[in-house]
Amino acid sequence: MTLDPRTRALLDAARSGFSPTAEDAARNEAALLAALGVASVGAAKAGTAAKLLASAKSTVASVAGKVLVSTFVLASAAGVVHATRQAEPAPAAPPAIAASASAFEPSPAPECASPLASRSDPEFAPPLPSPSAPALESTPAHAPASAFASASLHASGVPSPSPPSSPSPPSTLEQELVLLRLGTARLRAGDAAAALSAFDDHARRFPNGLLEEERAAGRARALCASNRVEGRLARDAFLAAHPDSPQADVVRRACADAK
Amino acid sequence: MNDVTPCPPHLDAAVEESATDFLALYRTHFPFVWRSVRQLGVDASAVDDVVQEVFLVVHKRLATFEGRSSIRTWLFGIVRRVVADRRKSMRRKPSTPMEPSSLDRVVPPVSPFTELESFELVCVLLDTLDETKREVFVLAELEGMTLAEIAQATSTNPNTVAARLRAARAAFECALLEHETRDHEGGLR
Numbered sequence: 001m002t003l004d005p006r007t008r009a010l011l012d013a014a015r016s017g018f019s020p021t022a023e024d025a026a027r028n029e030a031a032l033l034a035a036l037g038v039a040s041v042g043a044a045k046a047g048t049a050a051k052l053l054a055s056a057k058s059t060v061a062s063v064a065g066k067v068l069v070s071t072f073v074l075a076s077a078a079g080v081v082h083a084t085r086q087a088e089p090a091p092a093a094p095p096a097i098a099a100s101a102s103a104f105e106p107s108p109a110p111e112c113a114s115p116l117a118s119r120s121d122p123e124f125a126p127p128l129p130s131p132s133a134p135a136l137e138s139t140p141a142h143a144p145a146s147a148f149a150s151a152s153l154h155a156s157g158v159p160s161p162s163p164p165s166s167p168s169p170p171s172t173l174e175q176e177l178v179l180l181r182l183g184t185a186r187l188r189a190g191d192a193a194a195a196l197s198a199f200d201d202h203a204r205r206f207p208n209g210l211l212e213e214e215r216a217a218g219r220a221r222a223l224c225a226s227n228r229v230e231g232r233l234a235r236d237a238f239l240a241a242h243p244d245s246p247q248a249d250v251v252r253r254a255c256a257d258a259k
Numbered sequence: 260m261n262d263v264t265p266c267p268p269h270l271d272a273a274v275e276e277s278a279t280d281f282l283a284l285y286r287t288h289f290p291f292v293w294r295s296v297r298q299l300g301v302d303a304s305a306v307d308d309v310v311q312e313v314f315l316v317v318h319k320r321l322a323t324f325e326g327r328s329s330i331r332t333w334l335f336g337i338v339r340r341v342v343a344d345r346r347k348s349m350r351r352k353p354s355t356p357m358e359p360s361s362l363d364r365v366v367p368p369v370s371p372f373t374e375l376e377s378f379e380l381v382c383v384l385l386d387t388l389d390e391t392k393r394e395v396f397v398l399a400e401l402e403g404m405t406l407a408e409i410a411q412a413t414s415t416n417p418n419t420v421a422a423r424l425r426a427a428r429a430a431f432e433c434a435l436l437e438h439e440t441r442d443h444e445g446g447l448r
Contacts, residue, residue, distance in 0.1 A: 003400065007432055010377055011400050017378025018401065020293040028289065028307055032314055182440050185433040189426075198440075 176202060176211045183218045192225035217247040224255035231255055281318055288334055289314075291402070295338045298397035300386060301345070313341050331404075332412035339394060339413065346390075380438065387434040392427035399424050 003011070020028070183198035199219040202209065209215065220238045224231035235255035239248055289310070296309045316337050324333055385393055394413055398404040406417040406424070413420065 003428055004432060007435060008400075010435070011381060013374050013377035014381035015401055017374065017381075018294040018297045020290055024293065024307075025289060028293075028310055029285070031307065032285065032311055035311060035315065036318060178436070178440055182433075182436045185429065185436045189429045189433045191433075 172206070173210055176206050176209045176215075179205070180211055180214050180218060183215075183222065187218065187222055187225060192222045196222040196226065213242050213245055214247070216241065217245065217251050220251050221254040224251075224257075281321055284317070284321065284330070285314055288330065291331055292334055292338055294402070295335055295397070296342060298385065298401055299339065299342045299390075299394060300382075301342060305345070309341055309345055312345075313338050316341065328411040329408065332408050335398065335412040336414065343390070384431055384434045384438065388427055388430055392423055392430060395420055395423040396427035396431060400428075 179198050179202040183195045183202070186192075186195035186198060196219065199215050199222055202211075202215045203219070206212075206215075216234070216238045220231060220234035223234045232255060235251055238245070238251055242248065245251075292313050293306065293310050296306050296313070297303075301309050313334070317334065320337070324330070328336075385397065388396060391413075395409055398409045398412060399406075404412065406420045409420045409424075410417045
Protein backbone atom coordinates (compact mmCIF):
# COMPACT_ATOMS: atom_id res chain seq x y z
CA MET A 1 0.00 0.00 0.00
CA THR A 2 1.01 3.55 -0.43
CA LEU A 3 0.00 6.53 1.55
CA ASP A 4 -3.12 8.42 0.77
CA PRO A 5 -2.30 11.60 -1.17
CA ARG A 6 -3.49 13.87 1.56
CA THR A 7 -1.35 12.03 4.11
CA ARG A 8 1.55 12.42 1.72
CA ALA A 9 0.80 16.13 1.50
CA LEU A 10 0.69 16.42 5.26
CA LEU A 11 4.08 14.76 5.60
CA ASP A 12 5.57 16.91 2.87
CA ALA A 13 4.32 20.03 4.58
CA ALA A 14 5.66 18.88 7.93
CA ARG A 15 9.05 17.70 6.72
CA SER A 16 10.88 20.98 6.98
CA GLY A 17 9.80 21.33 10.59
CA PHE A 18 12.19 18.53 11.46
CA SER A 19 15.16 20.25 9.89
CA PRO A 20 17.65 22.30 11.84
CA THR A 21 17.88 26.00 11.31
CA ALA A 22 21.14 27.74 10.55
CA GLU A 23 21.10 28.82 14.15
CA ASP A 24 20.75 25.22 15.31
CA ALA A 25 23.66 24.24 13.08
CA ALA A 26 25.88 27.02 14.37
CA ARG A 27 25.09 26.33 18.01
CA ASN A 28 25.63 22.59 17.67
CA GLU A 29 28.84 22.84 15.73
CA ALA A 30 30.36 25.19 18.24
CA ALA A 31 29.30 22.94 21.10
CA LEU A 32 30.63 19.83 19.43
CA LEU A 33 33.93 21.40 18.63
CA ALA A 34 34.22 22.58 22.18
CA ALA A 35 33.50 19.07 23.41
CA LEU A 36 36.00 17.56 21.01
CA GLY A 37 38.55 20.17 21.91
CA VAL A 38 38.53 18.74 25.37
CA ALA A 39 37.76 15.13 24.76
CA SER A 40 39.75 14.36 21.72
CA VAL A 41 42.01 17.00 20.42
CA GLY A 42 43.11 17.78 23.94
CA ALA A 43 44.88 20.65 25.49
CA ALA A 44 48.04 19.81 23.68
CA LYS A 45 46.19 20.23 20.45
CA ALA A 46 44.93 23.64 21.23
CA GLY A 47 46.31 24.90 17.98
CA THR A 48 44.42 22.30 15.99
CA ALA A 49 41.28 22.94 17.96
CA ALA A 50 41.60 26.61 17.37
CA LYS A 51 42.00 26.02 13.65
CA LEU A 52 38.98 23.77 13.61
CA LEU A 53 37.02 26.28 15.55
CA ALA A 54 38.06 29.08 13.26
CA SER A 55 37.11 26.92 10.31
CA ALA A 56 33.81 26.11 11.93
CA LYS A 57 33.09 29.73 12.55
CA SER A 58 33.69 30.59 8.95
CA THR A 59 31.46 27.71 7.91
CA VAL A 60 28.80 28.83 10.30
CA ALA A 61 28.96 32.28 8.82
CA SER A 62 28.80 30.73 5.39
CA VAL A 63 25.85 28.58 6.33
CA ALA A 64 24.14 31.53 7.87
CA GLY A 65 24.71 33.41 4.69
CA LYS A 66 23.38 30.60 2.62
CA VAL A 67 20.08 30.19 4.30
CA LEU A 68 17.32 29.78 1.90
CA VAL A 69 13.81 30.81 2.01
CA SER A 70 11.71 27.81 1.40
CA THR A 71 8.28 28.17 0.13
CA PHE A 72 5.85 25.65 1.33
CA VAL A 73 2.58 25.22 -0.29
CA LEU A 74 0.02 23.03 1.25
CA ALA A 75 -2.16 21.06 -1.03
CA SER A 76 -5.27 21.97 0.84
CA ALA A 77 -4.38 25.15 2.18
CA ALA A 78 -4.73 28.49 2.05
CA GLY A 79 -1.42 29.54 3.11
CA VAL A 80 2.10 29.89 2.07
CA VAL A 81 4.72 29.85 4.72
CA HIS A 82 8.12 31.32 4.36
CA ALA A 83 10.66 29.86 6.64
CA THR A 84 14.35 30.24 6.90
CA ARG A 85 15.95 26.85 7.01
CA GLN A 86 19.41 25.53 6.71
CA ALA A 87 20.62 25.20 3.18
CA GLU A 88 20.50 21.43 3.07
CA PRO A 89 17.72 20.30 0.83
CA ALA A 90 15.05 18.41 2.61
CA PRO A 91 14.77 14.89 1.31
CA ALA A 92 12.49 14.61 -1.60
CA ALA A 93 9.28 12.74 -1.38
CA PRO A 94 10.22 9.15 -1.88
CA PRO A 95 8.68 7.88 -5.06
CA ALA A 96 10.90 4.83 -5.09
CA ILE A 97 9.76 3.52 -1.79
CA ALA A 98 6.28 2.74 -2.88
CA ALA A 99 7.50 0.70 -5.78
CA SER A 100 10.13 -1.07 -3.79
CA ALA A 101 7.75 -1.61 -0.92
CA SER A 102 5.21 -3.18 -3.15
CA ALA A 103 7.83 -5.57 -4.43
CA PHE A 104 8.05 -7.03 -0.95
CA GLU A 105 4.43 -6.95 -0.14
CA PRO A 106 2.08 -9.75 -0.79
CA SER A 107 -0.76 -8.69 -2.97
CA PRO A 108 -2.85 -6.55 -0.74
CA ALA A 109 -6.35 -7.66 -0.14
CA PRO A 110 -8.64 -5.45 -2.13
CA GLU A 111 -10.36 -4.26 0.97
CA CYS A 112 -7.08 -2.80 2.11
CA ALA A 113 -6.48 -0.87 -1.05
CA SER A 114 -6.98 2.37 0.75
CA PRO A 115 -8.12 3.03 4.23
CA LEU A 116 -8.98 6.52 3.30
CA ALA A 117 -11.40 5.80 0.60
CA SER A 118 -10.25 7.71 -2.35
CA ARG A 119 -12.95 8.28 -4.87
CA SER A 120 -11.76 5.31 -6.86
CA ASP A 121 -12.11 2.98 -3.92
CA PRO A 122 -15.17 0.85 -4.53
CA GLU A 123 -15.40 0.35 -0.84
CA PHE A 124 -16.33 3.90 -0.38
CA ALA A 125 -17.64 5.04 -3.65
CA PRO A 126 -20.33 7.25 -2.27
CA PRO A 127 -23.56 7.44 -4.16
CA LEU A 128 -22.53 10.55 -6.00
CA PRO A 129 -23.29 12.58 -7.86
CA SER A 130 -26.73 12.89 -6.58
CA PRO A 131 -28.70 16.04 -6.81
CA SER A 132 -29.75 15.66 -3.23
CA ALA A 133 -26.37 14.65 -1.90
CA PRO A 134 -24.40 17.33 -0.18
CA ALA A 135 -21.39 18.34 -2.16
CA LEU A 136 -18.10 17.07 -0.82
CA GLU A 137 -16.40 20.25 -1.74
CA SER A 138 -18.58 22.27 0.51
CA THR A 139 -16.32 21.95 3.49
CA PRO A 140 -13.68 24.54 4.04
CA ALA A 141 -10.56 24.24 6.10
CA HIS A 142 -11.98 25.76 9.21
CA ALA A 143 -8.83 25.36 11.23
CA PRO A 144 -5.28 24.82 10.13
CA ALA A 145 -4.95 21.44 11.80
CA SER A 146 -8.13 20.31 10.22
CA ALA A 147 -7.11 21.45 6.81
CA PHE A 148 -6.19 17.90 6.00
CA ALA A 149 -9.49 16.58 7.10
CA SER A 150 -10.95 18.78 4.49
CA ALA A 151 -8.16 18.02 2.11
CA SER A 152 -9.05 14.37 2.29
CA LEU A 153 -12.38 15.21 0.90
CA HIS A 154 -10.78 16.91 -2.02
CA ALA A 155 -8.52 14.01 -2.81
CA SER A 156 -10.47 12.89 -5.81
CA GLY A 157 -8.44 14.80 -8.27
CA VAL A 158 -11.38 17.01 -8.87
CA PRO A 159 -10.26 20.61 -8.77
CA SER A 160 -11.18 22.23 -5.54
CA PRO A 161 -13.06 25.43 -5.51
CA SER A 162 -11.47 28.57 -4.24
CA PRO A 163 -11.05 28.62 -0.50
CA PRO A 164 -14.27 29.80 1.01
CA SER A 165 -14.19 32.99 2.89
CA SER A 166 -16.01 31.71 5.95
CA PRO A 167 -16.12 28.35 7.66
CA SER A 168 -19.09 26.11 7.39
CA PRO A 169 -19.81 22.88 9.22
CA PRO A 170 -19.00 19.56 7.63
CA SER A 171 -21.70 18.18 5.41
CA THR A 172 -23.66 15.16 6.51
CA LEU A 173 -22.06 13.00 3.86
CA GLU A 174 -18.67 14.19 4.92
CA GLN A 175 -19.43 13.27 8.50
CA GLU A 176 -20.58 9.85 7.38
CA LEU A 177 -17.41 9.39 5.40
CA VAL A 178 -15.21 10.28 8.32
CA LEU A 179 -16.75 7.60 10.49
CA LEU A 180 -16.68 4.96 7.79
CA ARG A 181 -13.12 5.73 6.87
CA LEU A 182 -12.20 5.49 10.49
CA GLY A 183 -13.85 2.11 10.73
CA THR A 184 -12.05 0.89 7.64
CA ALA A 185 -8.70 2.19 8.79
CA ARG A 186 -9.15 0.47 12.12
CA LEU A 187 -10.09 -2.73 10.36
CA ARG A 188 -6.97 -2.55 8.33
CA ALA A 189 -4.90 -1.80 11.39
CA GLY A 190 -6.25 -5.03 12.83
CA ASP A 191 -8.45 -3.50 15.51
CA ALA A 192 -11.79 -5.06 14.70
CA ALA A 193 -13.41 -4.04 17.96
CA ALA A 194 -12.57 -0.39 17.45
CA ALA A 195 -13.69 -0.66 13.82
CA LEU A 196 -17.01 -2.07 14.92
CA SER A 197 -17.38 0.82 17.31
CA ALA A 198 -16.96 3.29 14.43
CA PHE A 199 -19.50 1.48 12.28
CA ASP A 200 -21.94 1.26 15.16
CA ASP A 201 -21.42 4.92 15.82
CA HIS A 202 -22.29 5.58 12.21
CA ALA A 203 -25.44 3.49 12.57
CA ARG A 204 -26.52 5.46 15.61
CA ARG A 205 -25.84 8.85 14.09
CA PHE A 206 -27.00 8.12 10.60
CA PRO A 207 -29.57 5.33 10.74
CA ASN A 208 -30.81 6.34 7.31
CA GLY A 209 -27.51 7.60 6.03
CA LEU A 210 -26.49 7.77 2.43
CA LEU A 211 -23.73 5.31 3.13
CA GLU A 212 -25.80 2.69 4.90
CA GLU A 213 -24.64 0.04 2.46
CA GLU A 214 -20.99 0.80 3.10
CA ARG A 215 -21.57 0.78 6.81
CA ALA A 216 -23.33 -2.60 6.66
CA ALA A 217 -20.44 -4.03 4.68
CA GLY A 218 -17.89 -2.65 7.10
CA ARG A 219 -19.85 -3.83 10.08
CA ALA A 220 -20.08 -7.35 8.70
CA ARG A 221 -16.37 -7.40 8.06
CA ALA A 222 -15.62 -6.11 11.54
CA LEU A 223 -17.82 -8.75 13.12
CA CYS A 224 -16.22 -11.46 11.03
CA ALA A 225 -12.77 -10.17 11.86
CA SER A 226 -13.72 -10.33 15.52
CA ASN A 227 -14.63 -13.96 14.93
CA ARG A 228 -18.02 -13.28 16.36
CA VAL A 229 -20.95 -15.42 15.51
CA GLU A 230 -22.89 -12.37 14.45
CA GLY A 231 -20.45 -12.01 11.58
CA ARG A 232 -22.06 -14.71 9.53
CA LEU A 233 -25.49 -13.27 10.19
CA ALA A 234 -24.34 -9.80 9.24
CA ARG A 235 -22.74 -11.17 6.09
CA ASP A 236 -25.90 -13.01 5.10
CA ALA A 237 -28.03 -9.96 5.82
CA PHE A 238 -25.73 -7.76 3.80
CA LEU A 239 -25.61 -10.08 0.82
CA ALA A 240 -29.38 -10.51 0.90
CA ALA A 241 -29.96 -6.76 1.02
CA HIS A 242 -27.23 -5.84 -1.45
CA PRO A 243 -26.61 -8.81 -3.71
CA ASP A 244 -25.11 -6.66 -6.42
CA SER A 245 -23.03 -4.48 -4.18
CA PRO A 246 -19.47 -3.88 -5.35
CA GLN A 247 -18.51 -4.81 -1.82
CA ALA A 248 -20.22 -8.17 -1.87
CA ASP A 249 -17.02 -10.00 -2.74
CA VAL A 250 -15.06 -8.12 -0.13
CA VAL A 251 -17.57 -9.13 2.52
CA ARG A 252 -17.61 -12.72 1.31
CA ARG A 253 -13.86 -12.94 1.51
CA ALA A 254 -13.68 -11.29 4.89
CA CYS A 255 -16.32 -13.64 6.23
CA ALA A 256 -15.15 -16.77 4.48
CA ASP A 257 -14.01 -18.28 7.75
CA ALA A 258 -16.76 -16.83 9.87
CA LYS A 259 -18.35 -19.06 12.42
CA MET B 260 50.02 28.67 26.18
CA ASN B 261 53.66 27.80 26.59
CA ASP B 262 52.96 25.14 29.15
CA VAL B 263 51.77 22.57 26.64
CA THR B 264 54.11 20.11 25.07
CA PRO B 265 53.78 20.11 21.33
CA CYS B 266 53.13 16.77 19.66
CA PRO B 267 55.47 15.47 17.03
CA PRO B 268 54.64 17.04 13.67
CA HIS B 269 53.50 13.78 12.01
CA LEU B 270 51.03 13.08 14.81
CA ASP B 271 49.76 16.61 14.67
CA ALA B 272 49.15 16.25 10.94
CA ALA B 273 47.35 12.93 11.41
CA VAL B 274 45.12 14.34 14.08
CA GLU B 275 44.37 17.37 11.99
CA GLU B 276 43.54 15.26 8.95
CA SER B 277 41.29 13.03 10.96
CA ALA B 278 39.59 16.02 12.54
CA THR B 279 39.09 17.58 9.13
CA ASP B 280 37.50 14.38 7.83
CA PHE B 281 35.23 14.25 10.79
CA LEU B 282 34.27 17.87 10.45
CA ALA B 283 33.44 17.38 6.79
CA LEU B 284 31.27 14.41 7.65
CA TYR B 285 29.67 16.33 10.46
CA ARG B 286 28.77 19.27 8.29
CA THR B 287 27.39 17.07 5.56
CA HIS B 288 25.30 14.87 7.79
CA PHE B 289 24.38 17.08 10.70
CA PRO B 290 20.99 17.94 9.18
CA PHE B 291 20.17 14.26 8.63
CA VAL B 292 21.15 13.33 12.16
CA TRP B 293 19.21 16.25 13.58
CA ARG B 294 16.12 15.37 11.59
CA SER B 295 16.37 11.72 12.55
CA VAL B 296 16.66 12.54 16.22
CA ARG B 297 13.61 14.79 15.99
CA GLN B 298 11.66 12.31 13.91
CA LEU B 299 12.29 9.62 16.48
CA GLY B 300 10.51 11.79 19.00
CA VAL B 301 13.25 13.48 20.96
CA ASP B 302 11.93 16.67 22.42
CA ALA B 303 13.22 19.96 21.10
CA SER B 304 14.76 20.77 24.45
CA ALA B 305 16.90 17.62 24.33
CA VAL B 306 17.79 17.44 20.68
CA ASP B 307 21.09 19.32 21.00
CA ASP B 308 22.36 16.91 23.63
CA VAL B 309 21.32 13.84 21.70
CA VAL B 310 22.80 15.06 18.43
CA GLN B 311 26.04 15.87 20.15
CA GLU B 312 26.14 12.47 21.78
CA VAL B 313 25.59 10.87 18.39
CA PHE B 314 28.49 12.74 16.86
CA LEU B 315 30.76 11.99 19.77
CA VAL B 316 30.06 8.32 19.13
CA VAL B 317 30.63 8.89 15.42
CA HIS B 318 33.90 10.59 16.20
CA LYS B 319 35.04 7.58 18.18
CA ARG B 320 33.89 5.04 15.66
CA LEU B 321 34.57 6.74 12.37
CA ALA B 322 37.75 4.79 11.89
CA THR B 323 35.77 1.58 12.16
CA PHE B 324 33.27 2.50 9.47
CA GLU B 325 33.84 -0.12 6.82
CA GLY B 326 31.72 1.24 4.08
CA ARG B 327 29.58 -1.88 3.92
CA SER B 328 26.56 0.31 4.35
CA SER B 329 26.01 3.87 3.31
CA ILE B 330 27.15 6.50 5.73
CA ARG B 331 23.55 7.52 6.35
CA THR B 332 22.42 4.07 7.32
CA TRP B 333 25.48 3.74 9.54
CA LEU B 334 24.70 7.07 11.16
CA PHE B 335 21.09 6.16 11.69
CA GLY B 336 22.17 2.96 13.42
CA ILE B 337 24.03 5.13 15.90
CA VAL B 338 21.14 7.59 16.19
CA ARG B 339 18.62 4.90 17.07
CA ARG B 340 20.87 3.42 19.72
CA VAL B 341 21.56 6.77 21.33
CA VAL B 342 17.87 7.66 21.25
CA ALA B 343 16.92 4.26 22.68
CA ASP B 344 19.44 4.67 25.48
CA ARG B 345 18.08 8.05 26.25
CA ARG B 346 14.54 6.74 26.34
CA LYS B 347 15.57 4.07 28.78
CA SER B 348 17.33 6.52 31.02
CA MET B 349 14.52 9.05 30.93
CA ARG B 350 11.68 6.57 31.00
CA ARG B 351 10.29 8.67 28.20
CA LYS B 352 7.79 11.18 29.41
CA PRO B 353 4.36 10.27 28.13
CA SER B 354 3.63 11.91 24.89
CA THR B 355 4.19 15.55 25.45
CA PRO B 356 3.99 16.86 21.93
CA MET B 357 7.24 18.18 20.63
CA GLU B 358 7.59 21.87 20.89
CA PRO B 359 7.73 23.83 17.71
CA SER B 360 11.32 24.40 18.68
CA SER B 361 13.34 26.69 16.56
CA LEU B 362 10.63 26.97 13.99
CA ASP B 363 8.85 29.75 15.77
CA ARG B 364 12.11 31.55 16.22
CA VAL B 365 12.70 31.83 12.53
CA VAL B 366 9.30 31.89 10.93
CA PRO B 367 8.25 35.45 10.40
CA PRO B 368 5.29 36.34 12.57
CA VAL B 369 3.19 37.06 9.54
CA SER B 370 3.33 33.46 8.43
CA PRO B 371 0.17 31.43 8.64
CA PHE B 372 0.22 28.36 10.77
CA THR B 373 -0.24 25.78 8.13
CA GLU B 374 3.21 24.35 8.03
CA LEU B 375 3.75 24.58 11.74
CA GLU B 376 0.41 22.98 12.33
CA SER B 377 1.31 20.21 9.93
CA PHE B 378 4.58 19.64 11.72
CA GLU B 379 2.92 19.52 15.10
CA LEU B 380 0.21 17.22 13.86
CA VAL B 381 2.75 14.86 12.34
CA CYS B 382 4.66 14.85 15.64
CA VAL B 383 1.51 13.89 17.49
CA LEU B 384 0.69 11.18 14.99
CA LEU B 385 4.22 9.80 15.05
CA ASP B 386 3.97 9.56 18.81
CA THR B 387 1.18 7.04 18.35
CA LEU B 388 3.49 4.61 16.55
CA ASP B 389 5.63 2.18 18.45
CA GLU B 390 9.35 2.53 18.05
CA THR B 391 9.86 -0.07 15.37
CA LYS B 392 7.07 1.28 13.24
CA ARG B 393 8.12 4.83 13.81
CA GLU B 394 11.68 4.42 12.68
CA VAL B 395 10.70 2.56 9.53
CA PHE B 396 8.01 5.07 8.76
CA VAL B 397 10.16 8.16 9.12
CA LEU B 398 13.02 6.68 7.14
CA ALA B 399 10.70 5.72 4.31
CA GLU B 400 8.26 8.58 4.30
CA LEU B 401 10.33 11.51 5.51
CA GLU B 402 13.85 10.55 4.49
CA GLY B 403 13.05 8.67 1.32
CA MET B 404 15.21 5.65 2.09
CA THR B 405 14.68 2.43 0.22
CA LEU B 406 13.69 -0.76 1.97
CA ALA B 407 17.20 -2.09 1.60
CA GLU B 408 18.65 1.02 3.20
CA ILE B 409 16.16 0.91 6.02
CA ALA B 410 16.96 -2.73 6.57
CA GLN B 411 20.63 -1.82 6.97
CA ALA B 412 19.89 1.15 9.18
CA THR B 413 17.68 -0.86 11.50
CA SER B 414 19.64 -4.10 11.39
CA THR B 415 16.86 -6.17 9.97
CA ASN B 416 15.86 -7.56 6.58
CA PRO B 417 13.86 -5.92 3.80
CA ASN B 418 10.89 -8.25 4.22
CA THR B 419 10.55 -7.27 7.84
CA VAL B 420 10.93 -3.64 6.90
CA ALA B 421 8.21 -3.98 4.28
CA ALA B 422 5.85 -5.56 6.80
CA ARG B 423 6.62 -2.92 9.40
CA LEU B 424 6.20 -0.14 6.88
CA ARG B 425 2.85 -1.49 5.80
CA ALA B 426 1.70 -1.67 9.40
CA ALA B 427 3.14 1.75 10.17
CA ARG B 428 1.37 3.37 7.25
CA ALA B 429 -1.92 1.84 8.31
CA ALA B 430 -1.39 2.93 11.90
CA PHE B 431 -0.40 6.45 10.88
CA GLU B 432 -3.40 6.85 8.61
CA CYS B 433 -5.61 5.44 11.31
CA ALA B 434 -4.22 7.94 13.81
CA LEU B 435 -4.83 10.72 11.32
CA LEU B 436 -8.40 9.61 10.90
CA GLU B 437 -8.87 9.47 14.65
CA HIS B 438 -7.61 13.02 14.77
CA GLU B 439 -9.97 14.06 12.02
CA THR B 440 -12.84 12.37 13.72
CA ARG B 441 -12.19 14.34 16.87
CA ASP B 442 -11.89 17.40 14.72
CA HIS B 443 -15.29 16.74 13.28
CA GLU B 444 -16.92 16.09 16.61
CA GLY B 445 -18.58 19.48 16.53
CA GLY B 446 -20.22 18.63 13.27
CA LEU B 447 -21.22 15.19 14.36
CA ARG B 448 -22.95 16.23 17.51
